[in-house]
Amino acid sequence: MKLHFTSEWLRDHIKNDPDIECEAGFPLLGAEPLNHFVGAALRAPKEDAPQRPAVLHQLVRQLRRRDRLTRAQLAAKIRIDAQEIETIEADPDYVPRPRTVHQLAHYLGVPAKAVEQLTSAAHSREDRLVEAAHRFAASSDDLSKLTKAEKKLFDDFVKALAAFN
Amino acid sequence: MKELVDKVFLLNRITGEFETAELFHGIDETNLSHIEGRWRPLFEVRRAQARASGETMSDINAEDGHWNWGRKALAAISDPFLYDIFALECGGNTQALLMTCKGSTDCFSRHPEHPKADMVYVEFLATAPWNRPRLVKEPTYKGAGRVLIGTAVSLSIEEELGGRIGLHALPGAEEFYRDVIGMADLGVDNDGPHTGLRYFELPQSQVSDFLTTQH
Numbered sequence: 001m002k003l004h005f006t007s008e009w010l011r012d013h014i015k016n017d018p019d020i021e022c023e024a025g026f027p028l029l030g031a032e033p034l035n036h037f038v039g040a041a042l043r044a045p046k047e048d049a050p051q052r053p054a055v056l057h058q059l060v061r062q063l064r065r066r067d068r069l070t071r072a073q074l075a076a077k078i079r080i081d082a083q084e085i086e087t088i089e090a091d092p093d094y095v096p097r098p099r100t101v102h103q104l105a106h107y108l109g110v111p112a113k114a115v116e117q118l119t120s121a122a123h124s125r126e127d128r129l130v131e132a133a134h135r136f137a138a139s140s141d142d143l144s145k146l147t148k149a150e151k152k153l154f155d156d157f158v159k160a161l162a163a164f165n
Numbered sequence: 166m167k168e169l170v171d172k173v174f175l176l177n178r179i180t181g182e183f184e185t186a187e188l189f190h191g192i193d194e195t196n197l198s199h200i201e202g203r204w205r206p207l208f209e210v211r212r213a214q215a216r217a218s219g220e221t222m223s224d225i226n227a228e229d230g231h232w233n234w235g236r237k238a239l240a241a242i243s244d245p246f247l248y249d250i251f252a253l254e255c256g257g258n259t260q261a262l263l264m265t266c267k268g269s270t271d272c273f274s275r276h277p278e279h280p281k282a283d284m285v286y287v288e289f290l291a292t293a294p295w296n297r298p299r300l301v302k303e304p305t306y307k308g309a310g311r312v313l314i315g316t317a318v319s320l321s322i323e324e325e326l327g328g329r330i331g332l333h334a335l336p337g338a339e340e341f342y343r344d345v346i347g348m349a350d351l352g353v354d355n356d357g358p359h360t361g362l363r364y365f366e367l368p369q370s371q372v373s374d375f376l377t378t379q380h
Contacts, residue, residue, distance in 0.1 A: 001190055003171050004319040004328075005376055011183060014176050014308035017345050021299050022310025023335040024342070025289030026235025028262065029208050031200035033239035037250050037264075038192055079323065097168070097191065102246035112246035 055133045055157075056118040057092045060085060062154050063108070065146050078103040095119045114164035132160035167191035167252070170316070175255050175306040184306075186255035188316060192262070196252045199259035199293075207294040211301070223336055225300050234358055235289065248288065251316055253309055260296060261309035264288040265317050267324060274329060275351050278368040284329035285321040290314070299337050310338075314346055318372060328372030333362040347371060 028034075064074050071089070075082035080100050087094050096104075096119065098112075105112040117129055136157040146154060168190050174183045215225050242248065247268040253261040266272055266286045274282040292309045294300050314330070322328045333354065334342045342348045348365035367375060 001170050001320065001323055003173075003188075003316065004322050005315040007174065009376065010174055010308070010311065010315065013311050014174065014183075017308070017311060018340075019178075019298050019304075019307060020341050020345070021297055021335070021337040022314075022341045023289075023291060023297070023338050024287050024332040025264070025291075025335075026238065027232055027335060028200070028204075028235070028289055028291035029232045030205045030236075031197040033236045034192065034197060034200070034250075034262075036240075036242075037248065038194060038197060079325075098246045099190075099249060105246070116246070 055137045056096075056115070057089050057094075058137060059115075059118060059157070060088050060104070062146065062150065066151065066154055068145070078107045108158055108161065110158060110161040111164055114161040117164065118161075129160055129164055132157050167193045167196075170251070173253070173312050175253075175260060175308045175312070178304060178307050184255055186253055186260065186306075186312070188312065189252045189254065190249065192250050192252045196254075196259045196262070200262075203258065204294055207301075211294060238358065239288075249320060251313065253312055255306060259293065260306050261290070261292040261313055263290050263313040263316060265320060265330075267326070271331070274331065274366060274368070275364065276329075276349055276366045276368045278370055279329070282327075282329060282369075284326050284331055284366070285317055285324065287314075287317055287330060287332035290317075290332070310341060315376075318367065318375060322372070327369040328375070329367060329369050331364065331366040333359040333364050335362065339363050339365075347375060 060074075063069075064071065067074070069077065071085040072082045075085050078100075080103055084096060084100055088096055088100075101115045101119070102112045105115040108115070114129070118133065136153060170188045170190050173186050173188050175186045176182075177184050211225060212222065214220075215222065247266055249265045249267075251263040251265075252259055253263075264287070266288050267283065269286065271286040271288075272284055274280060274284050276282075290310065290313050293306075295305045296307070296309055298304050317330045317332075318328045321330050332342065332348075339350070342365040343350045346365075346367065348367045349371075351364045351366055353363050354360055
């Protein structure tokens, strides 16, 4: 994210602004309500968690193949950093930022929660989604144009994500 | 994930010098431990002092009612993807936090210039207790509000929402939003979770002025 103000603007205003309170919204008096906003990557997956196929990297890669986008083009379309797309594709255990998950979900037209289920930070998973993810994970992941069969698998998987409740 | 957005500045009121601060997108366990281990004890001491001296909790923006409501509201959030949280760090401490939302019922403009337009809503903007002029006699850093409102406007621009933002000011902060930031005062909410709080918006037509006007 880029800041749309300059250092000069900031220094000048801070110097000249009156010395008054600026609190807004609800008064934060402790950390407890913020626990579930701490980076998902910091939540270690439980050891007894069931085996889940890591498919987010594959979903993103095939999404680019379907729409014939480079990483930079996809990043620009969903307004995230191209480096993060590269990291998602390269590291199946990488947990993207919530905003990235939201932007990807919005682009795919599926609930953000469904995309979160494809990351290693997911706490639980719907059986049907696990099944769909296994089928999808077994599909090809080369970077050429999607074949008809791959396109069908991709579409079926997106449908399963869209139906995630 | 916590990522550095940029380096900014805060004015150390004690030395009179600007210090480099870091603005992060996202928070981590360190920020939580600062709030729980450094902010909270100071709030508690100050609340006890206020009770003893006859000040109201409203005088120091530490009302239990608002806190309990906010605590429940945040705990009930089922879709954290709609929220962005920013931490401002300086001098080895968390100096302020900002949480914004894009996508709840609060995220629609009430301004006559663009009624119901999407915008970024500030769920909360909170500075460390040692930076608050109403809470401590000699506050430390100045400028956290300016940095974080600039951040909310920047986020709104990045999200293609034209820089539009809205928020409910806490008592004592109305002047900051109306006269310092230049937001439109759209009156006090008479119902809903923000009952009694004054609502402000920065309409799109004012965004350019906000980002360019210098004193």
